[in-house]
Amino acid sequence: MDAQLNVFQTVAELKHFSRAAEKLHMTQPAVSQQIRALEDSLGVRLMERNNKGVSLTNAGELVLHYAKEINGQYRKMREMIDELLHFTGGPLAIGASYTFGEYALPATIARLHLEFPGIRPSIAIGNTADIADRLRARELDLAIVEGSEYGTGVEAERLANDRMYIAAGAGHPLAGGEPVGPERLSEEIWMVREEGSGTRAATDRMFASLGIRPARLMELGSTQLIKETVEAGLGVTLQSRLALRKELGLGSLKLLLVEGIPVKRDFYVLLRKGELRTRTMEVFLQTLQEETERLLID
Structure with missing residues (x-):
């Protein structure tokens, strides 16, 4: 260097x-x-x-x-030399969009530490567009994102299918279990992520497909902040089932019964186009696949 x-x-x-x-x-x-x-x-x-x-x-x-x-x-050259020596370990810079990074990736990292303690992962969390940019800039070795808006210079491999639901706080008037139509949902304040987020892109597509015309959007910078605001009784949100697991278990959030829901989307692994993979990357990707499938089945 x-x-x-x-x-x-x-x-x-x-x-x-x-x-x-x-x-x-x-x-x-x-x-x-x-x-x-x-x-x-x-x-x-x-x-x-x-x-x-x-x-x-x-x-x-x-x-x-x-x-x-x-x-x-x-x-990368040093990593490839290690690869020639069949070494599994060393640093691995992983990027992830918010939903996957905060609610699915921790299980993979924990298992990786137990089975391959020589691998030293570092995690960067951001929206899909930012993470793809950092991968192109060689700040990351690979990335996991939701959605398909990631630009040029990278190649995507489908990892898993995600299901997204509309949720409201347990005390919200719509949380009683009755079907809810687009007109009623249009009257609500919608808690959404910022432009460039995979979750925001999925939300916008849902609005268009179901004919929902929100009277007001409240843009918040993290999924956790959105969930806590909705838990407090303000508005509704569309989120991955992964992100809602804990709150649904506690009963603090409820899923709304809406025709056309759940919304389905895919998680993708992003890699720089045309680059070789180290053994460390292959080990991580195998562990990632197995842990993600387990989480989505539970």
């Missing part, structure tokens, strides 16, 4: 020389020297110091983009 690019990327991401030095186990003067040497070799200033830390120049933003790609390629 190019030492100067590695130091530069660390400083740029932490926006602080002393924190970067601590993370890299270097002295701060040594970090500064590496940055100056990189700037001298390129003939341009990459960083500006200020009272709050460090900011990048336009040239610095460009160098950071390529530094991530170069450092990612170097890391």
